[in-house]
Amino acid sequence: MVPEDVLDRARNLLQRYRVCDHCLGRAFLEVDGRDNRERGEKIREALGLGETPPEKCYFCRGLFSKIGEYAEKAEKGLRGYVFRTFRVGTHVPKDLIAREELMWEVVGVKNTETIKKHVNREVGKRIKRAMGKEYDAESPDVEVLVDVEKDDVRVRSNPIYLYGRYRKYAEMPQSKWPCRYCGGRGCGKCEYTGRQWRESVEYYLSDVLLGVTGGRDTKLHAAGREDIDARMLGTGRPFVIEIVEPRIRYGSWEWVRKEINAYGEGKVEVLCLLPSDRKEVQELKSAEYKKTYRAVVECGREITGAELERLGSLKGAVVYQRTPERIRHRRGDALRKRKVLEIRWEPLGGRRFVLYITADPGLYIKEFVSGDNGRTKPSVSEVLGTPCKVARLDVMEVHGGRRCSGT
Ligand SMILES: [Zn+2]
Ligand SMILES: [Zn+2]
Known part of the structure; x- marks a missing residue:
């Protein structure tokens, strides 16, 4: 049974425009039916009217008889990909959207379905059936783009x-x-x-x-x-x-x-x-992750174990750094303030030792060691009272991001 108010509104629409069963059906989703075409057919028969050939339809110009063709083209394109999930998107020409709005004005926008949604669903249904793939509206592996205006179907693979x-x-x-x-x-x-x-x-x-x-x-x-x-x-x-x-x-x-x-x-x-x-x-x-570095430091003279102990004063120190000379031409001069969170050392004998530094992101380690001609303060050179430089620098840990199990 088709409700009386639906019949009234449908009659109103059909008196003004030629409407195919697909479009009639999608204007009245409250009517029972397997799909829009069946809904439309029921309404039309209840009104005792003859069928409008789809290509004569004012609202879709026969678009819905092309669904099979679109799905076939999509399938052909999709055969070039190994994927699990897909989504269909449809581009509808402006004039058809304007006509669709006319239809909503006549019948009311409640319980209706747009051309876009209709094509997406119908093409999607067929791909699903033919290829056994899953529809994913949120983040699909691949996308099928139906361009009604250009009568074209494209396939795009998401990253x-x-x-x-x-x-x-x-x-x-x-x-x-x-x-x-x-x-x-x-x-x-x-x-x-x-x-x-x-x-x-x-x-x-x-x-x-x-x-x-x-x-x-x-x-x-x-x-x-x-x-x-x-x-x-x-x-x-x-x-x-x-x-x-x-x-x-x-x-x-x-x-x-x-x-x-x-x-x-x-x-x-x-x-x-x-x-x-x-x-x-x-x-x-x-992300601004703190990092732990391992630096092999080489100084101007031999450093004793007792002298190395002085480096302990740098733990928790706030380091003021003007943009290092080596990158000033790229960055311009600025002052940055970064904290040394942890510092420890291992003597290597003679003029060299190993320094482990955990610091705020952005601390220039090479300059923190050398002092960069006074542009970084305090520095390892300053604390040891002799010019020191980094002979080799490794990043030991970036503190953040997902862990890889077993590391
Ligand atoms: Zn139509
Ligand atoms: Zn080249």
Whole structure:
């Protein structure tokens, strides 16, 4: 039974416009029916009217008879991807949206369904049935974009985000560093590698990840970065790597992690590789984690054990640093204030010793040791009364981010 008020409103609509059963049905969701077409048919028959051929429909111009075609095109596109979840989005031309609003004006907007929603659901239903994939409206692996205006269906693969922590044992930058002469295309200067630095943490990750996923590009988002010549040791540095337009996704990435470690042997090691998301990227980017460094310090003269004890006074010290001379040309001059949270040392004999420093993020360690010609105060040189410098600097721990189990 079709309610009386529905019949009144439907009659009103049909007197003014030619409406196909699909569109009639989606204007009255309160009517029972398996789908919009069946709802529309019921209403029309109750009114004793003949069917309007879809292509003559004022509101959709026959759009709904194309659902099968859209779904087929989508399926064809999706065959190029290994994925688990998908979502459908539809672009509807402005004039059809304007007409849809006319329809709501006549029948009221309650219990109605837009063209967009209708197409999304119907195409989605068919893909699900044909391919056995799961619909995920929140964060799908791949997206199907139905463009009604251009009569076109496109498939887009969303990025994969993977969380991990890396160790770095060799001198190299963290990120990709394209050749400055060719911008990455490859030229004689870079021996056609397109790379200024042949190696970087990101290249080690990216070479393997792009290989196994068929992705187009990667973006490395890490919680800070160490100097090129500093090693990253201990529990590693947290990162999320984003794989752009991947073709293949995996349920577990552990075997990929092993591939990366075999490839980067002795240079780059990844301690875990776990599913992540855009939110974690934001967290890492805005994170201010304290860090523990290990510095081999070399001084102008021999340092006795008793003298080293004086370094204890630096624990808890607030260090004032003007922008170091080595980066002033890039950063401009400013004063920063950072706290030394922990400090301990191990004598190496002679003019050298090892210093372990845990500090607020942003403390310039090399300058904290050297004093940077008085631009950093207090400093190790100042406390020991002789010029000292960092001979080797390693990051031992970044205090934050998810732990990799077993580290
Ligand atoms: Zn229609
Ligand atoms: Zn080049």
